[in-house]
Amino acid sequence: MSGAYPSVTGSFSAFLCSCVGEESGIEALTSTFADFRKRHLAPRNAKGDNNFCTAQIRNRNLTDHGSCKQRNTFIFSDEDVVINVCRTGGSHYPDKQHNNLYKSNxxxxxxxxxxxxxxxxxxxxxxxxxxxxxxxxxACIKKLPVHFQKSVPN
Incomplete structure (x- = not known):
């Protein structure tokens, strides 16, 4: 499934995310799915190379309090598939500090x-x-992703 998004031109189906250390505490709690989409959605057919990273982060004006952002992770998938991680496509991920984390199946x-x-x-x-x-x-709120916590090999 592809769809056009008003904040970015073209059809998109990938998510971009920077995780470890990007958000913590109140910032993570106040994020919305719209924020997640702005930070993390990327063109479906994009080649995830160095130029892609530089252009996407620059075009979206992604910074870390006015400085160059240290990291950002793009997840290449249809939006619905990523949203589904917060519903039936993922399982609750135990964490001592957060109770709203879900790991993709x-x-x-x-x-x-x-x-x-x-x-x-x-x-x-x-x-x-x-x-x-x-x-x-x-991290999911109201069954929508609002923060990319991390990725794991298994």
């Missing part, structure tokens, strides 16, 4: 983008890509 293709640590400032940040296939763990 299926593997997802991911591209993890990492800042190159060059002396840059937004919007001129550059990134390297690392493609993987892993399970995803999402």
């Amino acid at each position: 299926d593997l997802f293709n991911l591209t993890e983008c990492s800042w190159t640590n060059k002396p840059e400032e937004p919007p001129n940040c550059s990134y390297t890509a690392d493609m993987k296939t892993r399970f995803i763990i999402l």
Whole structure:
């Protein structure tokens, strides 16, 4: 399933997410699915290479409090499949600090983008890509993903 989204041109079916250390505490609780989509949705047929990471993070103005964002992970899948992780496509993931985490039942293709640590400032940040296939763990509110917690190999 493909659909056009008003904040991004073209058809999309991939999610982008930066997880470890991106959000914590109140920020994670106040995120919405719209925020998740803005940060994490990417074109379905995109090639998740270095140029892709740099362009997507730049075009979406994704920063870390005005500095280059350290990491961002793109999950390539139809939106409905990712939403379903919070419903029947995932299982509750036990965590001592959060009770709203769900681990996907299926593997997802991911591209993890990492800042190159060059002396840059937004919007001129550059990134390297690392493609993987892993399970995803999402924070869900009202059966919708609002935060990408992490990915795991099994």
